[in-house]
Amino acid sequence: MPIPSAILTLVLGMLLVLGGLWIGQNVNLLPVDASVNAPIYDELFRVLFSIGTILFVGIVGLIVFSLVRFRRRPGQLGDGIALEGNLPLEVFWTAVPAIVVLFVGLYSYDIYERMGGMVPLGHGDHGAVSATANANASSADVRIWGGIGSTQDSQTATGAAIAPLPIEVTAMQFAFLFHYPDGDFISGEMHVPADRPVSLKMEAKDVIHAFWIPEFRLKQDVIPGQPTVLDFTPTRPGTYSIVCAELCGPYHGGMRSSVVVDSADDFETWLQANSKTTPSEA
Amino acid sequence: MTITAPPPSTPSSTALQPNGWLRYFSFSVDHKVIGLQYLVCGFAFYLIGGAMAGAIRTELLSPISDFMPRDVYNQILTLHGTVMIFLWIVPVVNGAFGNYLIPFYVGARDMAYPRLNAVAFWLIPPSGLMLISSYFITGAAQSGWTAYPPLSITTPATGQIIWILSVLLLGGSSIFGGINFIATILKLRRPGLKLMQLPMYCWAMLGTSILVVLSTPVLAGTLIMLSFDIVAHTGFFNPGLGGNVVVYQHLFWFYSHPAVYIMVLPAFGLVSEILPVHCRKPLFGYTTMVYSIMAIVVLGLVVWAHHMFTSGTPPWMRLFFTIATAFIAVPTGIKFFNWLATLWGGRISLNSAVLFSCGFIVNFVLGGITGVALAQVPFDVHVHDTYFVVAHFHYIVYGGSVFVIFASIYHWYPKVTGRMLNEHLGRFHFLITFIGFNLCFAPQHWLGLNGMPRRVAEYDPQFALVNQISSVGALLMAISTLPFLWNVVASAFYGAPAGDNPWKALTPEWLTSSPPPVENWTGEPPLVTHPYSYGVPADEIDLNSASGSDLWSSGQ
Numbered sequence A: 001m002p003i004p005s006a007i008l009t010l011v012l013g014m015l016l017v018l019g020g021l022w023i024g025q026n027v028n029l030l031p032v033d034a035s036v037n038a039p040i041y042d043e044l045f046r047v048l049f050s051i052g053t054i055l056f057v058g059i060v061g062l063i064v065f066s067l068v069r070f071r072r073r074p075g076q077l078g079d080g081i082a083l084e085g086n087l088p089l090e091v092f093w094t095a096v097p098a099i100v101v102l103f104v105g106l107y108s109y110d111i112y113e114r115m116g117g118m119v120p121l122g123h124g125d126h127g128a129v130s131a132t133a134n135a136n137a138s139s140a141d142v143r144i145w146g147g148i149g150s151t152q153d154s155q156t157a158t159g160a161a162i163a164p165l166p167i168e169v170t171a172m173q174f175a176f177l178f179h180y181p182d183g184d185f186i187s188g189e190m191h192v193p194a195d196r197p198v199s200l201k202m203e204a205k206d207v208i209h210a211f212w213i214p215e216f217r218l219k220q221d222v223i224p225g226q227p228t229v230l231d232f233t234p235t236r237p238g239t240y241s242i243v244c245a246e247l248c249g250p251y252h253g254g255m256r257s258s259v260v261v262d263s264a265d266d267f268e269t270w271l272q273a274n275s276k277t278t279p280s281e282a
Numbered sequence B: 001m002t003i004t005a006p007p008p009s010t011p012s013s014t015a016l017q018p019n020g021w022l023r024y025f026s027f028s029v030d031h032k033v034i035g036l037q038y039l040v041c042g043f044a045f046y047l048i049g050g051a052m053a054g055a056i057r058t059e060l061l062s063p064i065s066d067f068m069p070r071d072v073y074n075q076i077l078t079l080h081g082t083v084m085i086f087l088w089i090v091p092v093v094n095g096a097f098g099n100y101l102i103p104f105y106v107g108a109r110d111m112a113y114p115r116l117n118a119v120a121f122w123l124i125p126p127s128g129l130m131l132i133s134s135y136f137i138t139g140a141a142q143s144g145w146t147a148y149p150p151l152s153i154t155t156p157a158t159g160q161i162i163w164i165l166s167v168l169l170l171g172g173s174s175i176f177g178g179i180n181f182i183a184t185i186l187k188l189r190r191p192g193l194k195l196m197q198l199p200m201y202c203w204a205m206l207g208t209s210i211l212v213v214l215s216t217p218v219l220a221g222t223l224i225m226l227s228f229d230i231v232a233h234t235g236f237f238n239p240g241l242g243g244n245v246v247v248y249q250h251l252f253w254f255y256s257h258p259a260v261y262i263m264v265l266p267a268f269g270l271v272s273e274i275l276p277v278h279c280r281k282p283l284f285g286y287t288t289m290v291y292s293i294m295a296i297v298v299l300g301l302v303v304w305a306h307h308m309f310t311s312g313t314p315p316w317m318r319l320f321f322t323i324a325t326a327f328i329a330v331p332t333g334i335k336f337f338n339w340l341a342t343l344w345g346g347r348i349s350l351n352s353a354v355l356f357s358c359g360f361i362v363n364f365v366l367g368g369i370t371g372v373a374l375a376q377v378p379f380d381v382h383v384h385d386t387y388f389v390v391a392h393f394h395y396i397v398y399g400g401s402v403f404v405i406f407a408s409i410y411h412w413y414p415k416v417t418g419r420m421l422n423e424h425l426g427r428f429h430f431l432i433t434f435i436g437f438n439l440c441f442a443p444q445h446w447l448g449l450n451g452m453p454r455r456v457a458e459y460d461p462q463f464a465l466v467n468q469i470s471s472v473g474a475l476l477m478a479i480s481t482l483p484f485l486w487n488v489v490a491s492a493f494y495g496a497p498a499g500d501n502p503w504k505a506l507t508p509e510w511l512t513s514s515p516p517p518v519e520n521w522t523g524e525p526p527l528v529t530h531p532y533s534y535g536v537p538a539d540e541i542d543l544n545s546a547s548g549s550d551l552w553s554s555g556q
């Protein structure tokens, strides 16, 4: 019965795709999003999760079906069909993954740009840092490396000419220290105002560490001898963990800190209370 | 190209060998003995590495560091990774099966360089023992199996130096092996056997050996430079002396990414041998399978920097490595669809070898999907160095290679011992391995996405429950080795006699006695030009010079 089975295949295929899309949209595996680029990340995640679910369920379904349908029954002798290949079929399953991969690649390139990944690396003229109190750390010949999120673009994209808040992060075994050039003080906990771009310049004292805030979906290695930058705009007030993600020694697992996303007013109060100098207001 | 005939028997090299069990403990040059030496030695290290995994999972039962001191945790973690990769998977999927099967597949009586072959194996036990004994003597290396400087320069030097030495020796061993495989496949083929008639595992081993020979020396050079930094205070990678730590990462991953293919390509080859036999169907799409192996080799060499998306690499580099990495999914996908097509319309025996092979496909598909996701820079930036990655690579290396190793043992055990394994125990083994494995590693995807970094002895208490579930899975995996061990040991004595060819397979190793004689065939090796002609009536097979029945009878 060729026709009913073709219809059946079609229906199953549609169910598979719809089911995959539904799961991708509705099963949430991620923590809350708390920065401007987190929702962008989550969008990519949902797309990848949908495609992945469709592929996985489809292939596992085919295997289980084959194992049941084509299993050797008792008393059955002889071989299966002598089918050595089928060119159109092979072209098909070379082309389809190639197209899917290309689509995923282009799509994630778009995401990548929206997160600010395509801006060339800092050349030591990292605007935020050199514009403010910090002249000594960013001399022009120091090459500064940046990861995703390290861009002036993402700041303009998030609107307005708010100057980013500069923070200098020092990572060492086994703590992060946060130096606020506005106010010239060091804090063991990071405070940032909501909805204002923040610009981190990070240096490591001893070994490689990595600065990760899961709720911001951002991570950047902190490399000795090689300053790195990381820019982001927090959105959701609250307290989140800062996690060290690069093996840095025995207490690596304990190298955690927190970031407090305050309202603009709360942040101002906190800054005033800690400042050694009068904050240079932007 | 000149084709060398099988080497004449060299009485001096075989006659002086001890016989019986003793030969497995001697400097034998018989490729079959060496293959088994690799396998058993590798399995011993697997049990050791598994015990370490057990210790790690025990520590992670609770969020605080309470089971062992933190530096010991890092030592165990480093040893676990190193042992599993360099002493278990690489030697077994290459050395063990390659040695046992390749001479049969090319119609030779031994490998091209039998003595070099033995040397390659005998480098392994001492290096492995040296590596593990460093734990008891001075403390093992504690900078992870990646040994990133400056951590590897600042942690206690002795353990790190021993680690470097033993990895260098193991790398030497795989280079010797790789050269031998290339020479054997290209030069020792029986006259009349064309490259495109070789069983697929030969192609897989050819590709793998090319990767080994091209990339392992880079690792060796890198580690030698690292050891200079440690003992002679040079400044290649030491930022305090003007070195660059990211350069180490480039060099390291130039080997260690291809190492993943060194672990899975041979596994792909083995599955391609197992499935046609038990599905009674030709391997679907032989030619595209060959091309896809070579495509994986080429692409595998140009994707290393996807391990460094958070290291501060330039944007163009991230883009290039994203695309190159994602495109490996295409040739890999071809192989998976071809296996599915090999199943389709077959007469599949649902035995342990098939179950483990299909378990491999399921696991590897999931590992491959998370791999394509990880190739996307924006995605990777969040989950890099987290448990998501731990889950991903265990789906590849355990769900991929280890499942295939088990499938292969179920498939070739009758050939090696002349006895059958117990099928009930085998299926039971599969069931708990499959459940335990997925219970252990699937939840780790969630852990990584939600904020648990890898290589930590202590973690945020919100992750305790999921870690406990994962540890229960690990316990199941540990238990699952028991029926297997019992099966292989007991069946060697009490298993049902297998006969020469219990699966009625067509590849050449089955066309001789079980176990095979010292030089593989008592007469001339058979010329098998159609290793997968299942379902084809014998008189339709074009066997060049041989006749249809020769396929079955020659050499027996």
Ligand code: HEM
Residues within 6 Å of the ligand: B050, B053, B054, B056, B057, B077, B078, B080, B081, B082, B084, B085, B089, B143, B144, B145, B146, B390, B394, B397, B398, B402, B440, B454, B455, B456, B474, B475, B477
């Ligand atoms: C058999 C093949 C296996 C291979 C090739 C393998 C490989 C590795 C590697 C390379 C690492 C990373 C080590 C490092 O970060 O320095 C690792 C970590 C780990 N493995 Fe395995 N492993 C295998 C089996 C297992 C099994 C059976 C278990 C489960 C019980 C297991 C549990 C773990 C755990 C818990 C970690 C620590 C993850 C982390 O903190 O980064 N592994 N393994």
Ligand SMILES: [Cu+2]
Residues within 6 Å of the ligand: A171, A172, A173, A174, A208, A209, A210, A244, A245, A246, A247, A248, A252, A255
């Ligand atoms: Cu750290």
Ligand SMILES: [Cu+2]
Residues within 6 Å of the ligand: A209, A210, A244, A245, A246, A247, A248, A249, A251, A252, A253, A255
């Ligand atoms: Cu750390």
